[in-house]
Amino acid sequence: MTAIQPMPLQSKLVSRRDLAFVLYELLSVDGLTKRARYADHTRETFDAAIDIAAKIAEERFATHNKKVDQNEPTFDGNRVLIIPEVKAALDAYCSAGLMAAAHDYELGGMQLPYVVTQACFAHFNAANIATAAYPMLTMANANLIHAWGSEEQKATYLPHLLSGRFFGTMCLTETQAGSSLSDIRTRAEPQSDGSYRLFGSKMWISAGEHELSENIVHLVLAKIPGSPPGVKGISLFIAPKFLVNRDGSLGARNDISLAGLNHKMGYRGTVNTVLNFGEKDGAAAWLVGAPNRGLACMFHMMNEARIGVGLGAVMLGYAGYLHALDYARNRPQGRPAAAKDPTQPQVAIVAHADVRRMLLAQKAYVEGGLALGMYCALLVDEQKTAESPEARREAGLLLDVLTPIAKAWPSQWCLEANSLAIQVHGGYGYSREYNVEQFYRDNRLNAIHEGTNGIQAIDLLGRKVGMDDGAAIQILAREISRTAREAMAAESPELRRFGEQLGVAFARVMDVVREFQCANDRNYARTALANAHVFLEMTGHVVVAWIWLRMALVAAANLARADAPDGNFYRGKLQACSFFFRWELPKTEHWHRLLNESDRTCEDMQDNWF
Ligand SMILES: Cc1cc2nc3c(=O)[nH]c(=O)nc-3n(C[C@H](O)[C@H](O)[C@H](O)COP(=O)(O)OP(=O)(O)OC[C@H]3O[C@@H](n4cnc5c(N)ncnc54)[C@H](O)[C@@H]3O)c2cc1C
Numbered sequence: 001m002t003a004i005q006p007m008p009l010q011s012k013l014v015s016r017r018d019l020a021f022v023l024y025e026l027l028s029v030d031g032l033t034k035r036a037r038y039a040d041h042t043r044e045t046f047d048a049a050i051d052i053a054a055k056i057a058e059e060r061f062a063t064h065n066k067k068v069d070q071n072e073p074t075f076d077g078n079r080v081l082i083i084p085e086v087k088a089a090l091d092a093y094c095s096a097g098l099m100a101a102a103h104d105y106e107l108g109g110m111q112l113p114y115v116v117t118q119a120c121f122a123h124f125n126a127a128n129i130a131t132a133a134y135p136m137l138t139m140a141n142a143n144l145i146h147a148w149g150s151e152e153q154k155a156t157y158l159p160h161l162l163s164g165r166f167f168g169t170m171c172l173t174e175t176q177a178g179s180s181l182s183d184i185r186t187r188a189e190p191q192s193d194g195s196y197r198l199f200g201s202k203m204w205i206s207a208g209e210h211e212l213s214e215n216i217v218h219l220v221l222a223k224i225p226g227s228p229p230g231v232k233g234i235s236l237f238i239a240p241k242f243l244v245n246r247d248g249s250l251g252a253r254n255d256i257s258l259a260g261l262n263h264k265m266g267y268r269g270t271v272n273t274v275l276n277f278g279e280k281d282g283a284a285a286w287l288v289g290a291p292n293r294g295l296a297c298m299f300h301m302m303n304e305a306r307i308g309v310g311l312g313a314v315m316l317g318y319a320g321y322l323h324a325l326d327y328a329r330n331r332p333q334g335r336p337a338a339a340k341d342p343t344q345p346q347v348a349i350v351a352h353a354d355v356r357r358m359l360l361a362q363k364a365y366v367e368g369g370l371a372l373g374m375y376c377a378l379l380v381d382e383q384k385t386a387e388s389p390e391a392r393r394e395a396g397l398l399l400d401v402l403t404p405i406a407k408a409w410p411s412q413w414c415l416e417a418n419s420l421a422i423q424v425h426g427g428y429g430y431s432r433e434y435n436v437e438q439f440y441r442d443n444r445l446n447a448i449h450e451g452t453n454g455i456q457a458i459d460l461l462g463r464k465v466g467m468d469d470g471a472a473i474q475i476l477a478r479e480i481s482r483t484a485r486e487a488m489a490a491e492s493p494e495l496r497r498f499g500e501q502l503g504v505a506f507a508r509v510m511d512v513v514r515e516f517q518c519a520n521d522r523n524y525a526r527t528a529l530a531n532a533h534v535f536l537e538m539t540g541h542v543v544v545a546w547i548w549l550r551m552a553l554v555a556a557a558n559l560a561r562a563d564a565p566d567g568n569f570y571r572g573k574l575q576a577c578s579f580f581f582r583w584e585l586p587k588t589e590h591w592h593r594l595l596n597e598s599d600r601t602c603e604d605m606q607d608n609w610f
């Protein structure tokens with residue numbers, strides 16, 4: 001049997017042609033340069049930033065992806081040890097100014113649109129998601145301090161976070177409180193000088209202890225004694241590893257200690273910690289925002305964080321797909337079913353229809369996921385910079401309703417893409433010599449963290465579709481109907497049919513929403529929520545079908561004037577859209593039936609029947 005050597009990862013992070021299609025042909029991101037905030041930018045400056053990101057990702061991140069997976073961080077009782085390539089990569093990331101890419105010029109930023117920064121970050125996620133987690137957390141941390149911190153807190157921490165001198169964490173979870181944050185126990189004791197002392201333990205904290213940066217800024221959820229029970233009594237605090245003096249120099253080490261490292265299935269390069277706050281006289285901490293508003297502050301950043309997790313899932317799926325495609329084109333095995341002459345050479349496995357099925361499914365999932373994630377990232381920009389207050393409000397509502405889908409859908413279906421990438425590789429895919437098994441392991445986290453997919457489903461049905469009297473879902477309905485109508489007026493009979501199918505599929509979603517909102521029967525609402533996962537599946541598939549139809553309409557319009565390589569690119573888009581509408585969208589009929597019939601199979605199952 002011929003063993004095919006793995007190709008270097010460099011060329012297989014993301015298709016630049018596809019990224020350009022999504023950014024400029026589908027989303028017209030260059031139109032943002034007309035807005036005051038982005039007036040200094042052009043498509044060329046956007047592309048230059050993406051080029052820099054691609055180069056650093058390929059040369060510094062991808063090159064140690066496997067090594068850091070095989071040599072995960074260790075604790076020698078004193079220090080956390082991480083292979084040196086991680087720090088070298090992160091130094092290159094920070095030196096290029098990427099940590100502050102979306103921030104104001106005055107803060108040392110580039111004032112790039114969020115969607116462009118996500119196009120940059122896509123390369124890091126594809127190259128080495130574990131090393132990319134350090135800047136991802138730091139940027140989220142900085143954004144939160146930027147949005148909610150006092151002027152003094154911003155002055156103390158922001159410049160150092162945005163330059164990469166300090167890194168950040170998010171400390172929410174405790175052993176007894178993961179999905180249910182209302183049950184956190186970390187205590188914040190007020191001090192006479194207005195600061196607080198933290199006592200408690202946090203579980204699963206990514207990047208909680210390391211020497212990759214001079215300092216670590218922990219953002220910690222805790223309860224002030226006497227505050228209301230549940231989520232209404234949670235406050236947010238800054239607790240740095242080293243106290244920071246007025247001049248920015250570092251002071252004494254804070255009372256925050258590493259209780260141990262967690263050893264994970266994937267994302268192994270991201271050190272994951274159990275942190276104890278206040279083993280001695282309490283960890284010095286400062287309140288961010290108002291007391292008892294900690295979760296609201298966190299949720300303010302949740303849309304961006306969840307889109308980031310969804311795009312991470314997309315890019316792991318995308319990298320797996322590009323590896324599988326390359327392998328399938330180079331792996332000779334078997335002969336065409338109709339011509340099994342053993343004297344003839346074997347064909348590359350891409351010639352087998354079943355392998356094309358697996359590649360097409362991956363393409364449909366990952367390119368659909370990329371377009372959805374980038375669309376949501378553009379909505380972040382629209383929410384902040386659209387011309388009219390009404391346009392900003394609508395973008396915010398649309399973003400709210402799409403966020404659980406943008407997080408959960410890729411973490412399920414782009415993980416499925418990773419599984420198919422292994423299958424395309426056959427036995428080699430199951431070996432650690434190749435990269436695809438690591439992509440799968442890394443991607444498995446994305447359905448769990450930043451709110452499990454089960455929690456996303458409850459959020460979508462229980463909260464998002466009903467918020468503002470259903471305003472968000474109505475805007476989504478308007479947008480989907482617009483695309484369906486456009487498709488029904490297309491020249492291609494197939495696109496006309498897809499337009500009709502999309503209309504019917506979304507009507508089913510609205511059917512469930514209406515029943516749920518109008519339900520006087522509490523049992524109906526309870527059963528619908530018990531089946532919220534099915535609703536998320538159905539709505540996610542309909543939304544991605546919508547995104548695919550939008551891509552197909554652009555591809556069909558541009559095909560006529562395309563040269564040969566671009567012609568193939570657009571035909572590939574049209575074929576993947578056909579795959580999604582013929583093979584995937586029909587699944588929503590079954591999911592709708594379960595919801596429509598208020599299926600109680602899971603709800604009625606008794607614990608003692610297992
Ligand atoms: C590698 C890794 C990195 C992480 N990094 C961080 C970090 O940096 N900071 C941080 O604060 N946390 C972090 N986490 C924690 C992560 O956010 C939690 O694991 C996650 O929120 C789930 O909490 P849990 O693990 O306690 O699971 P649980 O909450 O116990 O959930 C277990 C299962 O029960 C389901 N479930 C729970 N409640 C309900 C409900 N009400 N209805 C229906 N189903 C429910 C869940 O969907 C899940 O399937 C990380 C976790 C991992 C594994």
